[in-house]
Amino acid sequence: xxxxxxxxxxxxRRDLRVEDHAALxxxxxxxxxxxxxxxxxxxxxxxxxxxDRRVEFIHDSLVELDQALRALAGNPAAGLITLHGRSQExxxxxxxxxxxxxVFASHDDEPYxxxxxxxxxxxxxxxxxxxxxxxxxxxxxxxxxxxxxxxVFSVFTPYKRAWLKKVADTFYLRAYPIxxxxxxxxxxxxxxxxxxxxxxxxxxxxxxxxxxxxxxxxSGGRHLWESFLERIDGYDDTxxxxxxxxxxxxxxxxxxxxxxxxxxxxxxxxxxQQGSKGAExxxxxxxxxxxxxxxxxxxxxxxxxxxxPEYDALKWEHGKQADAHFKAWCDGRTGYPLxxxxxxxxxxxxxxxxxxxxxxxxxLVKDLGIDWRRxxxxxxxxxxxxxxxxNNGNWQWAASTGCDAQPWFRIFNPVTQSxxxxxxxxxxxRYxxxxxxLSDAEIHAPWTASPIELEAAGVVLGRDYxxxxxxxxxxxxxxxxxxxxxxxxxx
Numbered sequence: 001x002x003x004x005x006x007x008x009x010x011x012x013r014r015d016l017r018v019e020d021h022a023a024l025x026x027x028x029x030x031x032x033x034x035x036x037x038x039x040x041x042x043x044x045x046x047x048x049x050x051x052d053r054r055v056e057f058i059h060d061s062l063v064e065l066d067q068a069l070r071a072l073a074g075n076p077a078a079g080l081i082t083l084h085g086r087s088q089e090x091x092x093x094x095x096x097x098x099x100x101x102x103v104f105a106s107h108d109d110e111p112y113x114x115x116x117x118x119x120x121x122x123x124x125x126x127x128x129x130x131x132x133x134x135x136x137x138x139x140x141x142x143x144x145x146x147x148x149x150x151x152v153f154s155v156f157t158p159y160k161r162a163w164l165k166k167v168a169d170t171f172y173l174r175a176y177p178i179x180x181x182x183x184x185x186x187x188x189x190x191x192x193x194x195x196x197x198x199x200x201x202x203x204x205x206x207x208x209x210x211x212x213x214x215x216x217x218x219s220g221g222r223h224l225w226e227s228f229l230e231r232i233d234g235y236d237d238t239x240x241x242x243x244x245x246x247x248x249x250x251x252x253x254x255x256x257x258x259x260x261x262x263x264x265x266x267x268x269x270x271x272x273q274q275g276s277k278g279a280e281x282x283x284x285x286x287x288x289x290x291x292x293x294x295x296x297x298x299x300x301x302x303x304x305x306x307x308x309p310e311y312d313a314l315k316w317e318h319g320k321q322a323d324a325h326f327k328a329w330c331d332g333r334t335g336y337p338l339x340x341x342x343x344x345x346x347x348x349x350x351x352x353x354x355x356x357x358x359x360x361x362x363x364l365v366k367d368l369g370i371d372w373r374r375x376x377x378x379x380x381x382x383x384x385x386x387x388x389x390x391n392n393g394n395w396q397w398a399a400s401t402g403c404d405a406q407p408w409f410r411i412f413n414p415v416t417q418s419x420x421x422x423x424x425x426x427x428x429x430r431y432x433x434x435x436x437x438l439s440d441a442e443i444h445a446p447w448t449a450s451p452i453e454l455e456a457a458g459v460v461l462g463r464d465y466x467x468x469x470x471x472x473x474x475x476x477x478x479x480x481x482x483x484x485x486x487x488x489x490x491x
Contacts, residue, residue, distance in 0.1 A: 004030040004102075007186070009095050011105040012038045012080070013113075015136050015257035016061045017218045018068045018178055022136040025176035027104040033186035035098050036069055037081040038062055039091055040202055043116070051205045053350045053384050054252075057216050060209075061258050062196045064217035069185060072178070077187030082196050087116055092123035098189070101129060106136035106257075109297040110388045137257060138290045139163075139172060139265050142297055145290070152298045153291070156404040160287045173266035212349050214252070214384070221259035224250050232271060235278035242342075242353040243426035248282065249351075251385030254289070261286065292393030295403050302392055304373070306401035313486045314401075317369040325368045325469055329360070330378055332431075335468035337444060338418035339363050341431035348431075350384035355421055361398035362412035367475040369482065372399035400483065408483040411476050418444040434464045 008031030010024050016038075018024065027034045048055065066080040073079075083090040095103050103124060108117070121131045135141050145162050146152060153159035167173065199206060209216070215223050228248040231238070238246030253259045265286050271279035296302060306312045317325070328334050332343035342356035352360070357379075364375045376395040380386050396402025400410075422428055425443035429436045435443055437457035442449040447461060447468055454461065461467050 003032045003184075005032070005100070007031055007033045007035070007098060007100040008102045008104060009098060009100045010034060010036045011091060011103055012036060012065070013105060013108055013257075014255065015106045016058070016065050017221075017258050017260065018065065018072060019218065020175040020260035020263055021178060022134050022176050023104040023106050023132075024178055025181065026132065026134065027102075028178065028181035028184045031100075031102065031184060034184045035081060035100065035186055035188065036079070037083060037091070037094055038065075039087045040082065040084045040197075041087045041116075042084065043086050043112070045202065045204075049381070050203065051207050053207045053209045053214070054256075054386070055202070055204050056199060056207050056209045057214070057252060057384065058256060059196065059199055059202075059204075060216040061218070061220075061256060064219060066196055068218065072182040073185035073187075074182075075185070075187050077193065078185045079188060079193075080196065081188055081192045082194070084197065084202060088119040088123065091120055092127065092129070094192075095124060095129050096127050102132055103129060104132050104134075107133050107141060108137065109141070109293060111300055111303060137261065138293050139167065139261055139286065140290050140294075142294060145294070152294065154295075154403045156288065156291055159291050160284065163287050163290065167265070167269060170266070173262050173269065175260065175262060208349075216258070218258050221250065221253035224248060224253065225259060225264065229267065231278075232268065232282055233276045233278040236281040237278070239281065240355045240421050242345075242356055243422055243424070243430070247354065251351075255385045255387050288393075289387075289390055291403075292389040295393060296389040299403075302396065302402070303388065306399075307396050307403050307405075308401055310486055311399075311401035314371075314482060315485070316371040322368070322370055326364075326370050326374055328466070328469055329364050329368060329370070329375075333466050334363065334368075335447070335466040336363065336414040336418075337425075337428045337432055337435060337446065337465075338422060339414050341428045344431035346379075346382050350382060352379075352383070353427075355417075357394060358398055359412055359414060359417050361395055363414050365399045366411045366479040367414070367470055367472060369475070369478060372396065372401065408487060409480060411479060413472055415445045415472070432465070435459060 008027045010027045015021055015023065045055065062080060062082065070076055070079045081094065083094060117133065124131050140163060145159060145166060153162070228250065231245070235246060238244045250259060254261060265283065268279045268283040268286070272283055295307070299307060329343065332340035332347065334340055339360050342352055342360050345356070346352040361375055364370050365372050372395045376391060379391055383391070393402060397405045400406055400408035424440050428443055435446060438446060438449065438459065439453065442453055446454070446459060446465060459465055
């Protein structure tokens with residue numbers, strides 16, 4: 001058939017794969033020749049530490065993507081063009097150099113991305129080039145799931161009901177075929193045939209990504225998904241226990257699009273239809289992800305402010321003691337073992353178990369009385385799977401300031417959480433080996449152990465492990481007073 005454009009460019013961003021790729025599909029179907037590019041955007045990279053697992057993950061995934069594009073094209077001259085600079089400058093210039101009539105890319109609803117895309121749109125328009133953006137990162141986005149009145153959902157449960165009703169039309173989970181259209185992939189001009197640059201050329205150092213055996217790229221995402229499918233039926237039973245292999249560990253792959261959200265949701269939905277409670281529970285996690293994304297798009301004030309404005313009036317702890325408490329939280333030195341083990345996990349690996357994310361967030365906000373935005377920012381730097389919308393939504397959920405958040409008067413007891421979800425202390429012992437010899441009963445609250453028990457375990461509080469920063473019950477009362485000052489007793 002006749003193609004709409006003689007040449008097009010696919011701009012890869014948070015969609016680093018060749019399977020079920022909406023923008024690539026549309027480009028291949030509408031363009032006689034299709035080029036592919038990725039920009040190492042200095043506006044983003046310059047804000048990151050020089051040793052960042054996410055950059056290494058992207059780098060390794062791009063190497064695989066480049067190889068996959070060449071294989072699809074059956075042409076070693078095809079593949080990925082990589083650029084290093086500000087997207088607003090280098091992407092439009094590349095489009096002009098290649099002589100394309102259209103650039104295809106996937107939506108990114110983060111505030112910086114929208115600003116960037118608006119600038120790219122203008123620069124391309126000045127050159128007579130179309131920018132065509134479409135959905136790929138979520139199952140439903142923006143205005144696709146609304147109330148009957150046409151407004152944005154602010155409560156999750158009715159949103160989920162509407163989401164599930166809509167997804168019953170499996171059209172929304174269909175894959176975008178690539179392989180049968182791949183003959184349109186074009187060889188790159190000679191000046192653009194450099195391979196993906198090494199990390200050092202980008203100004204970054206290698207991390208412990210491979211020591212941690214974190215699989216990268218499409219093959220890594222596929223391996224994790226196949227492994228999780230064998231366990232998904234038990235997900236509702238295992239997901240809360242950090243010492244158990246319960247989660248999918250696909251967060252970073254969803255973040256950078258090395259897996260297709262449609263493929264994952266379709267498989268989970270089908271398994272749920274067959275009666276799998278685990279698949280139903282895991283699918284709900286994907287629905288939460290869509291929910292937080294549409295909240296960010298429609299209520300951008302949530303970035304930097306409470307979703308519910310009245311909570312911006314909360315009086316947080318500040319000053320030297322608050323700063324010292326925040327540092328102790330960051331360093332995993334609060335004196336509460338489950339909290340400290342969880343912080344050790346994120347500091348060492350860039351990952352934190354979902355249950356523990358709730359526990360440490362609650363502790364920072366409701367035991368230490370520290371502004372949730374400080375914790376949100378810390379996670380943003382350290383999480384491999386950091387997504388602005390989900391990170392913000394989950395922190396506001398824990399702080400009781402967000403849409404459909406945990407009620408402000410519900411406060412996690414870190415010791416109770418520890419005894420319930422790490423009953424044998426296996427997770428604690430892994431990340432706090434200095435407590436390994438304490439009994440299963442005492443490891444959750446070492447300060448309650450007798451001097452004889454502490455001596456037998458080789459633990460001196462204040463030397464080997466800190467005393468608790470705060471008394472939980474005292475902190476709880478302060479939190480109730482803090483929130484009561486801005487909210488009536490019944491929220």
